[in-house]
Amino acid sequence: MTQLIDFILHIDEHLVTIVNSFGNWTYLLLFLMVFIETGVVIFPFLPGDSLLFAACALAANEAYHLNVWLLFALFLAAAVLGDTVNYEIGKHLGLAAERSSLFGRLINHDKLASAEAFFNKHGGKTIAIARFMPLVRTFAPFVAGGSNMHYPKFIHYNLLGGFLWVTMCCVAGFFFGNVPFVKEHFSIVVLGIIAISLVPVLITALRSRKPKATA
Numbered sequence: 001m002t003q004l005i006d007f008i009l010h011i012d013e014h015l016v017t018i019v020n021s022f023g024n025w026t027y028l029l030l031f032l033m034v035f036i037e038t039g040v041v042i043f044p045f046l047p048g049d050s051l052l053f054a055a056c057a058l059a060a061n062e063a064y065h066l067n068v069w070l071l072f073a074l075f076l077a078a079a080v081l082g083d084t085v086n087y088e089i090g091k092h093l094g095l096a097a098e099r100s101s102l103f104g105r106l107i108n109h110d111k112l113a114s115a116e117a118f119f120n121k122h123g124g125k126t127i128a129i130a131r132f133m134p135l136v137r138t139f140a141p142f143v144a145g146g147s148n149m150h151y152p153k154f155i156h157y158n159l160l161g162g163f164l165w166v167t168m169c170c171v172a173g174f175f176f177g178n179v180p181f182v183k184e185h186f187s188i189v190v191l192g193i194i195a196i197s198l199v200p201v202l203i204t205a206l207r208s209r210k211p212k213a214t215a
Helices: 002-009 011-022 025-039 049-059 068-093 109-122 125-132 136-146 151-176 180-184 186-214
Strands: none
Touching (some): 011 186, 025 068, 049 068, 049 151, 049 186, 068 151
């Protein structure tokens, strides 16, 4: 866990190491990281927003020979395919599987409950909104599949949310990732990105507790 936290906080430095070590294979590794973070419900803790931001910041620096348009296409494909796979897992295994099987013991039940509450409140829009919410974005398509959400409706919000998420993260990283202050305080910037993206989760959690307190 300590290594994971270090990777997230200093993701810019680790990405430099990956690019220097793997060259063009870096594209495949980045694709897999985003795909797993969005597509495998037991890995919600992998970096998402900060990974896209840091990768496109490197692409803005010609020294690393990364094509930002290729990164954009790969990230978008990984995000959409990841959510689709997650939806299918939820649809075929069902939400009951997470309570009784070995697979269920690997799931963070608290985060899954938060995603269910958010999904029940916002419906299909959750798939798009959750893109900007770490942890919830990994569970939202799983919940949608388990709830038998109509697939055309799901894929509509999947494409919309994926496009907006990847565009915003990539544009921000490409144009602001190499600003001197950002480069010198990258770990603080990462924490800021995480904190801002968690605000909707906290607001939803607080609102859901008010009725209980009233009762």
